[in-house]
Amino acid sequence: MYWNRSAADIAAAWQAEIESKLEIGATALLLAGAPESMLGSAATLLALQQSTLLRNDVATPLLVAGGNSAVWLALLMSPQPTGAPHAPMPTLIFGGADEATYLAMTGLSTSLTASRATYLGFQNTTPLEMGRTLTPRLEPGIATSWEMLPLVEVGEHPIPAQPFAAAGTPAPADPTGEWIGWGMMLFALCLVLSALLI
Amino acid sequence: MSAARTLRPNLFALLIILAVFVLLGIDRFAEIPTVRPFAVMIYEWAMLLSAFALLLGAVNVAWVHVRRIVAGDAGWLHSLLLIIAFVVVLATGLFSTTGVRSPLVEMLFDTIIAPGQATIFAMLAFFMAAAAYRYLRVGRTGGLWLLAGVLLVFAVQMPIANATLSLSIGNFVNWLVDVPAMAALRGALLGSGFALLLVAIRFLLTNR
Numbered sequence: 001m002y003w004n005r006s007a008a009d010i011a012a013a014w015q016a017e018i019e020s021k022l023e024i025g026a027t028a029l030l031l032a033g034a035p036e037s038m039l040g041s042a043a044t045l046l047a048l049q050q051s052t053l054l055r056n057d058v059a060t061p062l063l064v065a066g067g068n069s070a071v072w073l074a075l076l077m078s079p080q081p082t083g084a085p086h087a088p089m090p091t092l093i094f095g096g097a098d099e100a101t102y103l104a105m106t107g108l109s110t111s112l113t114a115s116r117a118t119y120l121g122f123q124n125t126t127p128l129e130m131g132r133t134l135t136p137r138l139e140p141g142i143a144t145s146w147e148m149l150p151l152v153e154v155g156e157h158p159i160p161a162q163p164f165a166a167a168g169t170p171a172p173a174d175p176t177g178e179w180i181g182w183g184m185m186l187f188a189l190c191l192v193l194s195a196l197l198i
Numbered sequence: 199m200s201a202a203r204t205l206r207p208n209l210f211a212l213l214i215i216l217a218v219f220v221l222l223g224i225d226r227f228a229e230i231p232t233v234r235p236f237a238v239m240i241y242e243w244a245m246l247l248s249a250f251a252l253l254l255g256a257v258n259v260a261w262v263h264v265r266r267i268v269a270g271d272a273g274w275l276h277s278l279l280l281i282i283a284f285v286v287v288l289a290t291g292l293f294s295t296t297g298v299r300s301p302l303v304e305m306l307f308d309t310i311i312a313p314g315q316a317t318i319f320a321m322l323a324f325f326m327a328a329a330a331y332r333y334l335r336v337g338r339t340g341g342l343w344l345l346a347g348v349l350l351v352f353a354v355q356m357p358i359a360n361a362t363l364s365l366s367i368g369n370f371v372n373w374l375v376d377v378p379a380m381a382a383l384r385g386a387l388l389g390s391g392f393a394l395l396l397v398a399i400r401f402l403l404t405n406r
Contacts (some may be wrong), residue, residue, distance in 0.1 A: 007397060042398040046406075049205060049401060070251035079205045093262050094255030101312035105259070107274055191387075196378065 001182075009140040010047035011054065019057050026057055029109055032104040033142030034066030035096055041071040042140055046079045054086035064109050066095030066102045077125065104129070212402055260284055351375065 021028035026088045032044045044065070065072040075092050093109055095102040218240060222291030224230060224403035225237035271277075287306055330348070353363060354371040 007400075015367070040394065042394045042401060046397050053205065066246065066255075068252075070247040073251050073254065077208075079208060081205055084406060088213060091262070092258070096255070097252060099318045100311065101316065101318045108263075110272070141221040197380075 004175075005043055005140045007043050007046035007050055010043060010194070011050040012181070014047065014061075014142050018055070018061055019056055021061070022057055022059050028061035029106070030061050030063045030090055031106065031139055031141050032063060032065035032095075033139075034068075034097065034099060035071070036068060038069045039070050041067065041069075041074070045071075045074055047074055047141065052078060052086065052089065053081055057087050060088045061090045062091035062109050063092050064106055066097060066105065067098045103110050121198040135153070160194075179185060215402060256284070347374070347379075 014028075017030060018028040025197070032041070035041050048063075063075060065075050072094060078089070080086070080089075093105065095105040220280045221233065222237055222240065260281060263280050266277045267274045267281065287303060289346045290300055290302045290306075291298050294303070297303075354368050
């Protein structure tokens with residue numbers, strides 16, 4: 001839904017969360033959202049693949065994924081990398097089918113929410129589970145609905161750029177990023193023109 | 199180290215997905231009568247799989263929190279409360295003759311789940327107000343267009359303004375909402391759908 005919800009951005013946000021939690025010795029909490037449709041989970045699935053390829057840590061983060069479809073199960077079946085030692089896969093927790101249950105499950109899934117809330121830019125008075133509704137663009141792993149408007153300024157980059165560089169591994173280049181964006185802009189323009197002319 | 203890692207695509211899964219894709223494509227576009235029963239069967243399987251995923255999700259949550267209680271991790275009391283609620287609702291539904299229609303299950307839904315969902319939805323008003331405060335400004339890029347559009351729609355929707363404005367303005371605003379705005383919205387939805395489809399294909403080909 002948002003401009004930063006690409007697989008690379010989701011993987012980058014997860015990596016930043018894992019690294020920050022490793023430093024304080026806590027369990028990282030990765031959020032995959034509770035999308036209403038199967039297609040909405042595609043970016044999350046690809047992000048898990050990219051994260052699996054790039055991680056070098058020894059952490060076992062929690063991955064909360066919900067939704068009213070069977071897609072969350074696909075996160076269990078991400079292919080394992082071969083050829084070199086790799087980081088442990090995240091522990092998957094079902095987050096519930098609806099938004100309210102998902103928020104409750106997010107709050108239950110970690111006992112160190114305050115540190116994460118600070119990472120997201122909030123004071124400790126803001127519960128973790130509410131952070132995603134207030135600033136959904138800070139959590140690219142969550143497929144938010146239309147009515148959750150981005151309350152972060154356009155053009156702001158809340159996620160640290162290239163967090164993989166800190167681990168000594170370059171972020172994967174996404175050659176499809178540019179032409180997909182322009183293609184979709186052109187497609188939307190054609191639809192508007194066709195509605196006006198036909 | 200990570201450069202040496204590779205992901206091997208699951209060819210069996212790819213073959214199944216390709217077969218289902220072709221079958222549903224034929225059913226949608228070619229409309230061959232012999233294919234229809236197979237397509238309907240696949241749709242039924244998808245619904246069955248979703249129900250199974252929900253059941254498996256409940257087991258997954260219970261298992262995670264039981265382990266947390268046994269290990270005595272931080273927050274184990276919350277996990278215990280979750281397990282107690284889980285068992286109570288499950289037992290009520292299983293042992294009641296009316297199943298999910300039993301009064302206790304309905305009471306639990308009406309007093310806990312439904313208010314929770316309503317609360318989340320009710321926050322929409324605050325999101326809209328905050329977004330309007332931040333984005334409906336003439337000085338911002340595109341803010342003038344947003345402001346003009348919102349004022350026009352408001353003007354048509356409000357009964358007082360609607361009574362004083364001419365019918366042509368109302369028709370013009372309705373046309374704006376029904377034609378260009380709806381076309382742009384559908385374009386965005388279709389565009390994001392195509393983009394996600396491409397992402398799904400990349401996922402199946404293990405990002406290669």
